[in-house]
Amino acid sequence: MRPIAQGLFTDEASPRLVGGRDRDSGRIVFPCPANDRFEPVPLSRSGTLWSYTIQRFRPKSPPYAGPEAFSPFPVAYVELPGETIVEARLVDVDFADIAIGMALEFVTVPLDPDAADPVAIPAFRPAEAA
């Protein structure tokens, strides 16, 4: 599955998000801006839920390129300790079980699983109990 955009996550068996570190201040942002001030840096695979909502209606197309048949999906902000708070989908969780502070791990999921050539987008799912 090809990524929705180049440079968003690493090309590893268990991919990681790629952020950008400000060469001067050390501040980390996501995604990595395409300029010399920031250098790409792989981000932590695990984090905690900072906030979330459920997207209950189909976003307008364009720009939304998800499936025509709409199912509500959670949009979260996930705190990666010491790095930054990133926006991403939440997957593999019942809406009623979502709770701020829950432990999460990074995964990639298809934007439209039924597409002929689906693209992968960043997401997080509940961390497996150690």
Next chain:
Amino acid sequence: MGDVCIIGIGIHPFGRTEGASGVDQGVFAVREALRDAGLEWSDVQFAYGASEAAGNPDTMVDQLGLTGMQFINVRNGCAAGGSALFSAQMAIKSGECDVGLAVGFDKHPRGAFDAKPAEYNLPEWYGDAGYMVTTQFFANKIMRYMHVNGISRETLGRVSEKAFRNGEKAPHAWRRQPVALDEILDAPMVSDPYSKYMFCSPAEGGVALILASEKKARELGIAPIRLKAATMRTRPPGSFEVFAPSIDIERGGSATNIASRDAFEIAGMGPKDIAVAQLQDTEAGAEVMHMAENGFCADGDQEQWLAEGRTEIGGALPVNTDGGCLACGEPIGASGLRQVYENVVQLRGAGGARQVPGNPRAAYSHVYGAPGVSAVTILER
């Protein structure tokens, strides 16, 4: 030097007006404001006009009269109206002019605002993945705020309930039917925790304010409403704004914090001096957060404030006395000026069924918008 004064106000009812363009609604508001001030269009030396999506404001001169006057168009997102007012008062403060106009109007299509990634310096994938949705951001922001500050969903519902109840009493409001708290809470969800009654809608409308120097107001024999402060500010580091793929762990303040702090300082007042406030309420939680961001209460106190009715028209600090954006809808160019219009009505004691009791002397207005802009005014009679 005297204060800049508001000597005339006009409004075209908000909502949906078939057959009237945004410009038409702006012209209507200007004529109302001129009548209110007892002035002719030819008396107006300059104008600042705000519109986001309904054409160039300076085309209004076709209908109002080709007097050769100076007319500057303002586009500044949700702060457009506030920016027009700020600019207009500067022209009078400078001594360059003594009678001018701040006008704003808009006419948006139905449904959520259309936003494209490139307009916000964002990559295309961000829109493809379904994140160019303003309601998502607002919902995420309040979900965090509720968690940290102990605000219940019922409090959000109370804000909407108040808005529709106040809107019923405001002739210029769009939604003028009260809605019961249970119905608000149980309505279909748009973006959790917000149901459909907790978001405002893009709308139409126009507002015009005639400004004058204090000397000019005296000459005209008009009891002036004084513009004690008008500020427009942008965001500091660590704020949480719409369309953010990432935000800093180290949280900072907001554009509102800065605009509010500076406005109070310029006016020589504090939150306790304010008798009525119009706070940006594009969604119910915005009013809740903005109560604290503007310094009227501490984070978390809103739970008790709403439960006790302290922001009702008869409460300690009436907030959004005309129903705010929730009841009036949001025509971007006009929305911030509507708040000032409503404050002038309240300070004149002309609010009728929605009049704040006790002869209010000082009134506060606040707008906030993408990508982290805020405008505040403080009026005094």
